[in-house]
Amino acid sequence: MANAFVAAFEILSFGAIIVLIVLGLGIIASMMGIFNFAQGEFVLLGAYITYLAYAKGLPIWTGMVAAPFLVGALGFVLEALIIRRFYAAPIVAMLGTYALGLIIRESVRGLIGGFYLTVPEPIGGSIDIGTMHISAWRFTIIVITLLVMVGCYLLLSRTNFGLRMRATLENPSLARASGISTPLMYGATFAFGSALAGLAGALIVPVFSLYADLGIRFLIQGFVAVMVGGVGSFIGPVAGAGVIGTLSAALPWVMAPVVADVLVFVLAIAFIKFRPQGLIAGKGV
Amino acid sequence: MPKSMGAVKQAIPAEIGGEADVAMGSSGTAVQAAAGRKILPIVEGVVLVAALVAPLVLQDYLTVFATRVIILALFALSFDLVWGYAGIMSFGQALFFGSAGYGVALLARDLDITNIFLVLPAGTLIGLTFSLLLGGFLLLGRHPSSVIFVSLGTLTGSYAADRLARGWYYLGGQNGIPSISSMTLGGYEFSEGPAFYYLVLGILIVVYLLCRFLVRSQFGLALAGLRENEQRIAFFGYKVQHLKAIIFAIGGAIAGLAGSLYAFHEGFVWPNMVGVVVSTQVVLYVLFGGSGTLIGAVIGTVIVEGVSFWLSDNYRDIWPIILGLLLLLVILFRPLGLISFVLGERERVGSFGAKAKESVKEKRNAP
Numbered sequence: 001m002a003n004a005f006v007a008a009f010e011i012l013s014f015g016a017i018i019v020l021i022v023l024g025l026g027i028i029a030s031m032m033g034i035f036n037f038a039q040g041e042f043v044l045l046g047a048y049i050t051y052l053a054y055a056k057g058l059p060i061w062t063g064m065v066a067a068p069f070l071v072g073a074l075g076f077v078l079e080a081l082i083i084r085r086f087y088a089a090p091i092v093a094m095l096g097t098y099a100l101g102l103i104i105r106e107s108v109r110g111l112i113g114g115f116y117l118t119v120p121e122p123i124g125g126s127i128d129i130g131t132m133h134i135s136a137w138r139f140t141i142i143v144i145t146l147l148v149m150v151g152c153y154l155l156l157s158r159t160n161f162g163l164r165m166r167a168t169l170e171n172p173s174l175a176r177a178s179g180i181s182t183p184l185m186y187g188a189t190f191a192f193g194s195a196l197a198g199l200a201g202a203l204i205v206p207v208f209s210l211y212a213d214l215g216i217r218f219l220i221q222g223f224v225a226v227m228v229g230g231v232g233s234f235i236g237p238v239a240g241a242g243v244i245g246t247l248s249a250a251l252p253w254v255m256a257p258v259v260a261d262v263l264v265f266v267l268a269i270a271f272i273k274f275r276p277q278g279l280i281a282g283k284g285v
Numbered sequence: 286m287p288k289s290m291g292a293v294k295q296a297i298p299a300e301i302g303g304e305a306d307v308a309m310g311s312s313g314t315a316v317q318a319a320a321g322r323k324i325l326p327i328v329e330g331v332v333l334v335a336a337l338v339a340p341l342v343l344q345d346y347l348t349v350f351a352t353r354v355i356i357l358a359l360f361a362l363s364f365d366l367v368w369g370y371a372g373i374m375s376f377g378q379a380l381f382f383g384s385a386g387y388g389v390a391l392l393a394r395d396l397d398i399t400n401i402f403l404v405l406p407a408g409t410l411i412g413l414t415f416s417l418l419l420g421g422f423l424l425l426g427r428h429p430s431s432v433i434f435v436s437l438g439t440l441t442g443s444y445a446a447d448r449l450a451r452g453w454y455y456l457g458g459q460n461g462i463p464s465i466s467s468m469t470l471g472g473y474e475f476s477e478g479p480a481f482y483y484l485v486l487g488i489l490i491v492v493y494l495l496c497r498f499l500v501r502s503q504f505g506l507a508l509a510g511l512r513e514n515e516q517r518i519a520f521f522g523y524k525v526q527h528l529k530a531i532i533f534a535i536g537g538a539i540a541g542l543a544g545s546l547y548a549f550h551e552g553f554v555w556p557n558m559v560g561v562v563v564s565t566q567v568v569l570y571v572l573f574g575g576s577g578t579l580i581g582a583v584i585g586t587v588i589v590e591g592v593s594f595w596l597s598d599n600y601r602d603i604w605p606i607i608l609g610l611l612l613l614l615v616i617l618f619r620p621l622g623l624i625s626f627v628l629g630e631r632e633r634v635g636s637f638g639a640k641a642k643e644s645v646k647e648k649r650n651a652p
Contacts (some may be wrong), residue, residue, distance in 0.1 A: 041450075082617070091374050091436065092620070093431055094376075094527075095616055096617070098612075099609050099613040102607070103606055103609035103610060105605075220444045223437050223441070227433075227434070227437060258449060258452030258453060261452065262445045268441070273422065273430075275430060277433065282508065
């Protein structure tokens, strides 16, 4: 019983991490039609900023709060300078963002060297429920993921900003005709997606520690999750991330980890092949 | 904001031009002299001559390096066929390269088969089989697959293979398979050096000529149409998906051939060889050189590998950053790659089919 509970918690917390990482990726893919290969590096930057705050002796919290804003600002600038030119061609966008990611990753590698740098958890210790102990920080990540998910959903579905964003992405020319500044909305969407990646990086760095390939590790899982969930809505990629995250965390409990690793990808690709529209089809939030 | 963007725009083409001058250094004069004539055969000829004399002027350790570059150029050729000619974004080309490498490494390790006439066809066959399987699955079917699906599907395939190779004890896990014995021909052993160099150069030339024939044939014409406007080609009655699967399989076979040569040349195989790192590497070569021209893939490989070798002593850390920046500049301002500095659009697309005189002339000039 206790073991099963711990296993369930592990699976849940890994699922939450994947959801957190995929949120930004999914928003950019769904709303802008761009599969952003630099997303993993935005996660890495978020983690790096948190590490910097820690290394400079500031409370870790400040780094975690600053990360999404700084990475979001960077995303805004990159969109205006570079990403903007790629909208017409999705494959070129992949290659271009791959190049961007390469630059960011190698710069960070140059700064930190080939090391694994640890950042302590801002909330240490464990939560005890009877005889069982669960990590307090992982629990916090789950809670924050839920809050961010609900926040994003409300932002996109209930606010004026969300409405303008969706209008721009669904029909740009009509949105422009209605007086919405579409370049600004594209910039804001990309910045928002990047900021979510920055937040994800900041939150997971105590769990995975900081190394240059931190982002890559999650990128392909993220892409697969977005495709499984279905491109075009906010909720689709989130659902996909839940499924992929849960499967990748759960399968190693019942079979050899190597087989589980590969099986998740094979299952996912087969699923997408036979249901290209994904779990949740259609546009909207 | 708009002001700063303008500044960037102006600054960058100058930089890229400078880079190209450096890159094209050796062939620049020849190209200028021939302005207005057919340039492609001249570029090919210059590259061929440079490749032929390279081992005579290079030191031994550089010949070994040059051999590796030639093998990688063969690999780049396979990606160029798939992406540059058919417009299929294969982000997992290393899957075929690496699986063939692993395959021949296992043949050498477990069955002691190193005969060149057995291992090279075996590697090619492995590449062909895997690309038929993956390509068939991703490209064929009732609903045509989206470009995004194919590119992410190949990427995922390559990543999954990487993970499998890392975790599978039989394949050596993280360390791969070390110390593969040399390729043999009767009693002769191909070890690193000029003999191996000329062997792979010969193979590259043969494969290059076959590819050249292929892309200038009716099949190549259909492929070019496919790349430009898939729907229109489908309306003409071509089975678009079959064409794509065929070229994908051909690309896989060439990648397999390159992979088996690479395994024997380096003497070991390791998980990166099937993974995302090498997959993206080959994309870089082709984008740099110029996709959609066969020679562009070769030139791109030589430039990227050459500069990276040259810089790796002093600037090992910043080279990948420079590479990323250059790649970004090429994508933004020279989508057709460095070759487009000397090669016009008309010649890139080329002439097709039964223009007998033209093709005879071309053949005489070609390597």
